[in-house]
Amino acid sequence: MHFAVGKGEIFFLLLLIAQFLFLVEKLKDIVKGCLKNDRQMQSELYKVFAPKMYGLCLRYSANIHDAQDLLQEGFVKVYDNLENFKWKGSLEGWMKRIFVNLALDKYRSRVSLLSIDDVAENQEPSDNELNALDSISEKEILELIRQLPDQYRMVFNLYVIEGYSHKELGEMLKIRESTSRSNLARAKMILKEKIQFHSRKIEKAICENGKI
Amino acid sequence: MERFEKNIQEKLHDFQVQPPEEIWGAIENRLVHKQGKKFLWLRIAAAILLLVVSITSLILYLPFGRIAEPMAEIYVPEDEILHADSEIISETEKTETLVARISETYTTETRRSDFDVMADYQGISGLTELNPKGHNYQLAFQLNQEEGYASSSLIVKESLEAHEMDEIRSELLVFDAIKAPGSAKRGFAIAAYLAPQQSFRYQRNTAPFPYEALESEIFSFAAGVKFQYSINSRWEVESGIGYNLIGQAVNGIAAFSHPSMIPLYSSKGELISSHPQSMSTSMGGINFKDQSYYFADIASSRIFALKGSYDESNVNLLNKSASGLIQHFGYIEVPLVFRYKIIDRLFSMSLKSGIAANFLYNNNVYLQGSAYTHSIGESTVVSPLSWSGTGGLSFGYRISDRVNIALEPTFSMFLTPMGQFRSLTRETYPYNYSLFMGIRYKL
Numbered sequence: 001m002h003f004a005v006g007k008g009e010i011f012f013l014l015l016l017i018a019q020f021l022f023l024v025e026k027l028k029d030i031v032k033g034c035l036k037n038d039r040q041m042q043s044e045l046y047k048v049f050a051p052k053m054y055g056l057c058l059r060y061s062a063n064i065h066d067a068q069d070l071l072q073e074g075f076v077k078v079y080d081n082l083e084n085f086k087w088k089g090s091l092e093g094w095m096k097r098i099f100v101n102l103a104l105d106k107y108r109s110r111v112s113l114l115s116i117d118d119v120a121e122n123q124e125p126s127d128n129e130l131n132a133l134d135s136i137s138e139k140e141i142l143e144l145i146r147q148l149p150d151q152y153r154m155v156f157n158l159y160v161i162e163g164y165s166h167k168e169l170g171e172m173l174k175i176r177e178s179t180s181r182s183n184l185a186r187a188k189m190i191l192k193e194k195i196q197f198h199s200r201k202i203e204k205a206i207c208e209n210g211k212i
Numbered sequence: 213m214e215r216f217e218k219n220i221q222e223k224l225h226d227f228q229v230q231p232p233e234e235i236w237g238a239i240e241n242r243l244v245h246k247q248g249k250k251f252l253w254l255r256i257a258a259a260i261l262l263l264v265v266s267i268t269s270l271i272l273y274l275p276f277g278r279i280a281e282p283m284a285e286i287y288v289p290e291d292e293i294l295h296a297d298s299e300i301i302s303e304t305e306k307t308e309t310l311v312a313r314i315s316e317t318y319t320t321e322t323r324r325s326d327f328d329v330m331a332d333y334q335g336i337s338g339l340t341e342l343n344p345k346g347h348n349y350q351l352a353f354q355l356n357q358e359e360g361y362a363s364s365s366l367i368v369k370e371s372l373e374a375h376e377m378d379e380i381r382s383e384l385l386v387f388d389a390i391k392a393p394g395s396a397k398r399g400f401a402i403a404a405y406l407a408p409q410q411s412f413r414y415q416r417n418t419a420p421f422p423y424e425a426l427e428s429e430i431f432s433f434a435a436g437v438k439f440q441y442s443i444n445s446r447w448e449v450e451s452g453i454g455y456n457l458i459g460q461a462v463n464g465i466a467a468f469s470h471p472s473m474i475p476l477y478s479s480k481g482e483l484i485s486s487h488p489q490s491m492s493t494s495m496g497g498i499n500f501k502d503q504s505y506y507f508a509d510i511a512s513s514r515i516f517a518l519k520g521s522y523d524e525s526n527v528n529l530l531n532k533s534a535s536g537l538i539q540h541f542g543y544i545e546v547p548l549v550f551r552y553k554i555i556d557r558l559f560s561m562s563l564k565s566g567i568a569a570n571f572l573y574n575n576n577v578y579l580q581g582s583a584y585t586h587s588i589g590e591s592t593v594v595s596p597l598s599w600s601g602t603g604g605l606s607f608g609y610r611i612s613d614r615v616n617i618a619l620e621p622t623f624s625m626f627l628t629p630m631g632q633f634r635s636l637t638r639e640t641y642p643y644n645y646s647l648f649m650g651i652r653y654k655l
Contacts, residue, residue, distance in 0.1 A: 051230050159217075
């Protein structure tokens with residue numbers, strides 16, 4: 001195989017690497033400042049990561065108010081524990097773990113003793129369902145996830161988006177592995193139903209007005 | 213992972229939303245608050261340490277603690293001296309014996325120097341008369357220069373009735389109290405004080421703040437307990453723990469709330485502030501706890517309006533007849549103060565001067581209306597520890613042997629700026645004019 005690499009491409013690559021290194025260094029400076037309790041640097045760290053973390057908080061919370069609380073608490077916890085971050089792995093990943101753990105703590109503290117019926121795992125969704133998923137925005141999916149019961153929302157987030165296994169989920173949420181499986185199935189079922197309903201609404205709007 | 217899950221995972225894994233602006237303000241508030249809490253144990257530890265160090269150093273290392281004052285001489289007319297002797301025991305210790313005939317009544321008027329010396333040693337103010345009956349007997353004083361005491365003995369030269377002997381003995385028993393070594397000189401005392409004060413601040417090298425002209429002094433108080441140690445008849449040193457409330461007023465600030473938390477605009481249409489509301493004063497920034505509040509400066513042209521649809525029905529003015537905001541800072545104060553006695557009689561006067569460590573303990577901002585005071589938040593970027601200097605005069609009155617009361621006009625001022633970051637806040641040094649009212653009990 002033969003690659004023809006032009007000067008322009010090398011330059012561009014170097015520029016990208018330089019930019020990356022610059023960002024890493026800047027982040028290190030910000031973390032150093034945070035460790036010294038420098039409010040300016042704490043604010044910088046917040047500015048860099050707040051949008052992503054807020055996205056995460058919204059996923060784990062039943063309403064905006066809880067999400068904002070989680071965001072506040074999470075950042076305070078991040079500043080408190082920053083000295084334990086040793087630059088092994090990404091800062092973002094480490095922060096996400098803190099936020100997820102905090103969401104878990106919050107969930108455990110208010111866990112309701114709802115008995116949730118075991119439901120058989122659902123079939124692979126039809127093309128219809130997948131098309132429906134394409135037509136709705138991230139924000140709308142988020143809204144639907146937020147409407148899920150607490151335990152379903154936790155299971156769905158941790159399994160589908162964070163990528164934990166059912167075994168890990170069982171330990172984290174103090175539930176049986178089979179319960180975790182059935183919760184996920186149920187959560188997916190509810191979501192699919194809602195997404196279908198949502199897309200039908202849009203179709204109906206198209207039919208009535210000729211446009212969205 | 214099935215396609216449905218994968219699809220959602222892709223959509224949401226890196227999903228970002230800009231959080232509302234006020235969240236950072238809330239986090240910052242928590243951090244400031246947390247910092248305060250984090251320093252709490254440190255403050256207490258530092259205060260205890262300072263107290264222990266100052267008291268132990270008083271007891272152990274005082275250089276003048278062991279040096280006796282030159283003893284005043286007792287004046288006795290030469291023709292009445294029967295026997296005088298002095299024995300040098302060591303470099304600092306000398307015993308003097310003086311035996312004199314006392315055949316007339318000596319009062320403070322007639323033989324002032326004698327009685328003053330004796331009264332000084334005893335710390336007994338009531339000793340103004342010796343041998344009131346005019347009996348003819350001899351009295352031996354033994355003065356010990358090292359320990360600073362005098363003792364007496366009686367030699368009876370005339371034959372007396374038994375009851376007359378008893379009278380003289382009881383008279384001399386008073387003298388024997390002299391034996392308590394150094395009772396009036398070295399020793400501990402405990403005191404409590406309350407001080408009403410005027411509190412304000414001095415600023416150095418600062419560009420004016422927007423609200424500076426509105427700031428003014430406030431009336432507050434300080435209170436606490438002190439341990440005092442008398443080093444000798446002139447010098448005293450004291451330390452203790454106290455609460456010192458200082459701050460300032462920001463006049464003519466009204467506050468109101470609007471439920472929609474929309475940004476504020478000036479009458480010219482410039483954006484004044486978005487939420488959370490905060491303002492900078494010379495004593496730190498003020499953050500409102502309740503983020504639906506707005507400030508308005510009612511004295512000047514800075515009266516804020518809401519842009520466009522100024523919906524007055526929704527504006528809830530919290531203090532229409534407002535006098536303004538009060539910034540309060542409560543410090544736990546650990547002082548180290550030296551006193552020098554100028555006059556030490558029934559009435560006493562002394563100079564005092566010293567330093568104090570001030571640990572920020574509470575921090576509050578109040579909204580003051582004509583009929584109420586409402587806590588609305590706290591001042592930010594205030595240093596948890598500041599040092600101050602103090603100086604003043606003390607006027608005392610001796611109620612009894614052990615109990616004194618005193619009035620002390622005092623001036624104290626921070627020696628280090630009260631702001632946490634020099635670059636963020638200007639260099640502000642709070643000061644107080646206080647009138648300490650104290651009561652002291654000699655242990």
